[in-house]
Amino acid sequence: MKMVRTGLWSFRFSTAALVLIPAAVGINYIGKLFVELLKLPLWVDSIGTVLSSMLAGPLIGALVGIVNNVIYGFTTSPVSFVYAITSAVIGLVTGIMAYKGWISNIGKALVLGFVVGLIAATVSTPLNISFWEGTTGNVWGDALFAWMTAQGNPLWLASFADSVVVDVPDKMVTVLISFLIFRNLPKKVLTMYDTKQEIERL
């Protein structure tokens, strides 16, 4: 296999990294499917995105996010096109922080999840405001939104709160699950995407 030695921001993707994209989008789908089958009270629809960022870096993670939402928009709900940017940012942030060592233990992984959730909410808020005046379509978040606007809070704050209450717990769970899976992956899989180590030649 041709190995392309890359740093964090290389645009030259190895075939292994490119082929990871569809697999990761599939993992997003399957994660969601299992959540629905087990009737868990979460979304957890970005395990593949987070996992691929941990494996192959921020750019592949961001690509997985975009492809995921485009494919989901094509097959299930066109509204998801709008959130392609949010998904890309989730991949980007996870990739950078994972590279900097924020997945070395479970505590750090939870912090990573918290940060990703916060940033995802920040990116979603302007989208929610410009496309649908601030609601998200999540019942709990929107109830908070309604209560906050009724109290006279500014629109952006209510909309941000609407996203945060949903995104932060959801992303923390997503990152935690991805971390648990990532830590147990065999070395054979990990080395396929390794962007840090030099490859010795004979």
Next chain:
Amino acid sequence: MRNMTLYVHLENGSPVHRMDPLTKMFYVFTSVVISYMLPTHLLVSIVLAVSILMLIIGKVFRSILPIIGVSFVLLASILVVQGFFHPDRATVLWDIGPFTLYKEGFSIAFLILLRVLNMVCAFGVLILTTKPDELVEALVQKGLSHRFGYVLLSVLQIIPQMMALTGKIMDAQRARGLEMEGSLWVRVKSFIPLLGPVVLRSLAETRERSIALEVRGFNSTGKRTRLHELPQYPYGTVAKTLLTSLLLFVIVWRIWL
């Protein structure tokens, strides 16, 4: 396990089906942008009506209904939240028990509703009448990297395969005594034993897949030939000119006038 395919597109040879996929993409873009720039209910309704007309010409109007259904919670929540709680509330439209529906909020909610419906219908025109392969092929000919084109199309193949795999894994884990029903904690605990094997299996498969691709010259830089020539699409230039001028007209009207 249900055998699901990810294609929503239906082939029936209507005039909309025979249009250039890129023109349809451009139509979606124009329609969504215009609907968000136009200020009145009437004008946005006209844009929505055009999208619906396209769906009817494409004979796929019935298939858009389940797609609208997926966005139903978002639509309903816009109507409820804005109608009852919008900050500019003044004129009472309707009293329902302890809550009051206000005219201002309802008017805004209705406008957003029309825009979101138009977004769904406009995308519907593209996704219900275009074969994904044809769209990707058209994009590759316009300069999208063929490697990335492969990524997009293989998603549509891989997901049904993985769905089929989940059935096997669920049966296997149940046979080993995994409990999947019961209290919330029991269900949470069973999540990783279910997802883990799918992840492992699909990551291991990417290894084989990438070797298979490289053996077949995935990274070769030589000149490529095509198996399928793209068909000639009718009225492409007319449609594109029309859409561009419409878009420019609305932008000029809304920004400078």
